[in-house]
Amino acid sequence: MNRDAFAEFLRARRARVTPAEVGLPEGGRRRTPGLRRQEIAQLAGMSIDYYIRLEQGRGPHPSRQVLNALARALMLSQDERAHLFHLGGQPLESPLIREDVPESLLHLISFMEEVPAYVLDARYDIRAWNPMASALMGGLESTEPGQRNVIRWVFMSPELAEHLDDEEKGRFARASVADLRAAAGRYPDDRALRALVTEMLALSPHFAELWATHEVKVRREQRKRVVHPVVGVIDTICQVMPVPDREDLRLVLYTTEPGSPSHQALRELRQLTLSS
Template identity: 60%
Template sequence: MSTLRHAELADFLRARRARVRPAEVGLPEGVRRRTPGLRRQEVAQLAGISIDYYIRIEQGRGPHPSRQVLAALARALLLSRNERAYLFRLAGESPPEATGPSREVPAGLRHLLDAMTDTPAYLVDAAYDVLAWNRLAAWFVGDLTAVPVGDRNMIRWMFRREVPESYWRDPEVLTFARTSIADLRAAYGRYPADPALAALVTELLGVSPRFAALWAEHEVGERRPTVKRVTHPELGPLEFECRVLHVPETDQRLIVYVPEPGSPTQAAFHRVGERTAAQLGT
């Protein structure tokens, strides 16, 4: 254990406390808040520690906080993965290793998905479980509210669904599959203790010779953008770039279908967006 940096830890906690809005942690905004962010007693309550103990830590005169207290403070202050690691290091502790892919969807990403009314987009974790999606994405990934959470996995869909052999002779399909497997293997290496990820790989090795062949190539790397050409049963022929945006703080991927400006695909997306909004009365 290294040295506790009292002053820096206190400054960091005060700065992070001021950043969190009460509504983000389920607290009322109130009318008598003279400063932004949470009050000290609210942080203590959310972390499950005494207010006196938290005040001493934030004033740089408290005892060495335990790993359990640090983890509780990280949750209470909605710290990202990098911020949590920094908090532990300030307290003289080694950061905890992530045991599995993060499934927590940041509020900002949910708002971003909802705001993308003309562009299909969805969020997946490092194991390619679909965590959130917008209205247009449902036209491509289906109504996932009717699918059990454990079955919302893109890699499983890719290799367990029945398709004609000609499907796999498409170079774009193979590129998409190969880069997805390379990204999955990278996650497999980052989270060796995650049972769900290990179970997914074991399952697909047993049921999909094509997955097994690609897995045996031992390619490792992040997903790259690809051009997709599909024939949608209702929208007809579509062409768009499947852009993958990495979210560093959660190790998630925001997958966005980006059409060429002025293209028929962009027009089709716009029509569907307007139709969906009209149906929902928004």
């Protein structure tokens, strides 16, 4: 159990919940945002002393029953609840990140000839991709293996994230950090993941600022505006799909609205891959 990280997460989430959201009166002026410690303890059905010790990083190892009660009191989402359990030493899944990609998945993305597709692991390393993904993102095959990390692109190498416009980079930065924090909770013993977080905290003030918010949210579907140097602006639907039996991998697909200018731009990009 990481007591310090557990305590920080409790404090950050408590500050986010308002009295009105849990049916409590405002009770006059509050010195700090969110609920008071006593209110969380009451909602979770535990003593105020016990809760204070948890927030101070000196409480006992919480049981699953306690973690469930805290998740309800803090109004945690499904992703945040899983993160709380991992920080509390009660992981909901096996903490293992592998570096292989199933052959069936490689075949699948190769058959997607008109859709940019790649395989992303929990560390945000791109493990495999098809020609359309490489064309969209600027030549993945020519990038050093150690540099095919999307987190490093966004925060440390803007030239490698040129396929996103500036506004999109801001939204993606926040979403990716929230997702990475969820992964750090699921895989607390993964050295490479811990090293990535340590590196980014030291080198990127923007990353450190977002990391300090303790936002936890697994990425799923979102819309992205991609700017390609040849075919122009492409408004895509970025679908992030879990891989069956491999919780550490996700399949990322870029699709467009049928018949839209962006759909036509993707078709033009497809022609470029065929002629190159």
